[in-house]
Amino acid sequence: MPDCIFCKIIKGEIPAAKLYEDERCIAILDINPIALGHTLFISRSHYATLADIPEKELGLLTEKLPRVCRAIVKGTGSEGFNIIENNGRCSGQIIPHLHFHIIPRRANDEVRFNWSPRVYQKDEMSRVAQAITDCL
Numbered sequence: 001m002p003d004c005i006f007c008k009i010i011k012g013e014i015p016a017a018k019l020y021e022d023e024r025c026i027a028i029l030d031i032n033p034i035a036l037g038h039t040l041f042i043s044r045s046h047y048a049t050l051a052d053i054p055e056k057e058l059g060l061l062t063e064k065l066p067r068v069c070r071a072i073v074k075g076t077g078s079e080g081f082n083i084i085e086n087n088g089r090c091s092g093q094i095i096p097h098l099h100f101h102i103i104p105r106r107a108n109d110e111v112r113f114n115w116s117p118r119v120y121q122k123d124e125m126s127r128v129a130q131a132i133t134d135c136l
Helices: 005-011 055-076 124-135
Strands: 018-021 025-029 039-043 080-084 099-105
Touching: 005 025, 005 039, 018 055, 025 055, 039 055, 055 080, 055 099
Parallel strands: none
Antiparallel strands: 018 025, 025 039, 039 099, 080 099
């Protein structure tokens, strides 16, 4: 995609702090990290969202994800990490190119996710579950 910033990074047209790359993916430091070592694990093939990539290709893409995560934890001295993958603008996806955020974490760090859990109403859980399984 000619206007995609990640495609331009992959082609070397835009500089990035590369941590890892192979024929399927590239891992770079996020230029606006929410924690030191915040990394983007990006598909070399352009897919807008996770729903767009063929299942087999996703499996091959994510083979190296654990290796990159272990390196981030060790290299940053973090105690754990979050992996976040947004799909669509409404979910917070700014760049429509499949990528995973790997966010190093430490106890009592300042990283917060503003989730507002809710409770299913009577029979709502079973209706939602059925609607989803019908689509599988």
